[in-house]
Structure formats: C-alpha cells, structure tokens
Amino acid sequence: MRDLGAGFKYLVEGQRWVARHGRQYGFALLPGLIALVLYVAALVALAIWGEGVVTWATPFADHWSSPWGTLFRGFLTAVTFALGLLLAVLTFTAVTLVIGQPFYDNLSERVDAAESPDGTAPRSALPFWRELWLSARDSVRVLIRATAWGVLLFALGLLPFVGQTVIPVLGFFVTGFFLAEELTAIPLQRRGLDLRTRLTLLRSRRLLVWGYGTPLGLAFLVPFVAVFLMPGAVAGATLLARDLLGEESGPAEQPEPAPREQTTDR
Numbered sequence: 001m002r003d004l005g006a007g008f009k010y011l012v013e014g015q016r017w018v019a020r021h022g023r024q025y026g027f028a029l030l031p032g033l034i035a036l037v038l039y040v041a042a043l044v045a046l047a048i049w050g051e052g053v054v055t056w057a058t059p060f061a062d063h064w065s066s067p068w069g070t071l072f073r074g075f076l077t078a079v080t081f082a083l084g085l086l087l088a089v090l091t092f093t094a095v096t097l098v099i100g101q102p103f104y105d106n107l108s109e110r111v112d113a114a115e116s117p118d119g120t121a122p123r124s125a126l127p128f129w130r131e132l133w134l135s136a137r138d139s140v141r142v143l144i145r146a147t148a149w150g151v152l153l154f155a156l157g158l159l160p161f162v163g164q165t166v167i168p169v170l171g172f173f174v175t176g177f178f179l180a181e182e183l184t185a186i187p188l189q190r191r192g193l194d195l196r197t198r199l200t201l202l203r204s205r206r207l208l209v210w211g212y213g214t215p216l217g218l219a220f221l222v223p224f225v226a227v228f229l230m231p232g233a234v235a236g237a238t239l240l241a242r243d244l245l246g247e248e249s250g251p252a253e254q255p256e257p258a259p260r261e262q263t264t265d266r
Helices: 002-019 022-057 059-063 068-099 101-115 128-156 162-190 195-203 206-220 225-244
Strands: none
Touching: 002 022, 002 101, 002 206, 002 225, 022 068, 022 101, 022 225, 059 068, 068 101, 068 128, 068 162, 068 206, 068 225, 101 128, 101 162, 101 225, 128 162, 128 195, 162 195, 162 206, 162 225, 195 206, 206 225
16 A cells, blocks of 8 residues: 555656756647647537437437437436546547647656656657657557546446446546656656566556546546646656656766865965
C-alpha cells in the first residue's frame, strides 16, 4: 500500500515543481487549452445531436407503447453521452501530448536535469519528426486498448447493482492506468523504451501507477482542471518514471569552491 501513497506524492510534487517555475508552466498550458476547445465542441455536438442519432439507430422502438420507447431512448442517450465523456477523459491526455510534444518534452527534460545528481537529462537521438510519429502511433495503440476497456465497462455497467457500484470504481482505475502510461511515455520514450516495455514496467508496480493516475483521472473530470494540471502532471510523471527505473534522484551536485590562498601581512 506504500506505493499508492508514493504515486500520489509524485502527482503533488509535479504540481509543486511547475509552481516554482512559472515560465515553464505558462508555455505548457497552451496545448491543453487548444485540446480543451476541441473536446468541448465535440461534447456539445454530442449533447445536441445525440438524441437524434439514438432515435435514428432504434427504429424498432417507434412501435413501443408509451412511455417505454421514450425511457429506452433516453437511457441510451444518457449512456452514449457518458461513454463519450469517458472516452474524452481517456483520450484528452493523448491528444494534448501530441499537440504539445515540444513543450512537454522540454519540461520533462528540465525536471530530469533538476532531479539528476549530475544535473543531466537523457535525450533521444531521434529527429523531432520521428519522435512525433512514434508518439502519435503509440497514442493510437493505447487508445485502442482504452476503447476496448471502455466498451467492456459499458457493457458491464448494464448489469444490475454491479454496474452502478463496482464498475464505476474499476473504470477510474483503468482510466488512471492509461493516463499514467500516456504521461510517463514522455520521459520513458526519451530513454528508448518502446510501448510494450513501458506497459510491462507499469504493470510491475500497479499500485504506484494507480496512486498517481487514478486521482489525476478523477480531477480531469472537473471542467478546465485538466488544462491547468497537465504541466504538473507531466512533471510528476517524470518523477514517477525515475522511480520505476530505479534512478537516483537528488539535487545536482555543485562544484566545491576552490580553497582560498592564505596570505600573511608583512
């Protein structure tokens, strides 16, 4: 259980780190703001036209006696919006990271350098366009996994009692894991770790990952919060990645001052 607390600590420490570096925080807000506008537009469209889509997709309910047809379609509309909201939470990080790749890479490097005893940070030898391609490709692969889990949880959510109690809790843990994967991909990819290796590493310490990602997933449900927490989340994910890899952390070593020459008055 200690890992749960450690994971949450990294989330808090990441927010503190960016709070102490205001300039880095300001630049890192831009990708989140762009992604937020896109997601709000998509969710508003789903809220406006979702009922019409459900009605079109369920012509068999036209002949149901009142009020069953209306109740059935209302339930499907609510579930469709809830599923869209879940997918928005699961994919917001991936889309924001792709948009803000240069900003977050630079931020993560600065955190690595600040935490490394020798003041250096691992750097990728790949060109920028190659890193961007790998990041986008891995995000799509993670999205496919997250969508599969979302569909499964959606189906299980229809079960009586279990669907209203256990499944939502399980959904938050699944969301937290994938959020942690997306965010730790920034420092781990710079170290040359591919997606399969990263997933294996995260699964080896699930409690640590859940302690970091699950509270973050809950916070991301609050409108606009994700934008302001994203820079600190990247910083915290870098600290988390260092822990997963067993890297030593501490303030950069400062060179010792040269001894002063002793002089004697004559």
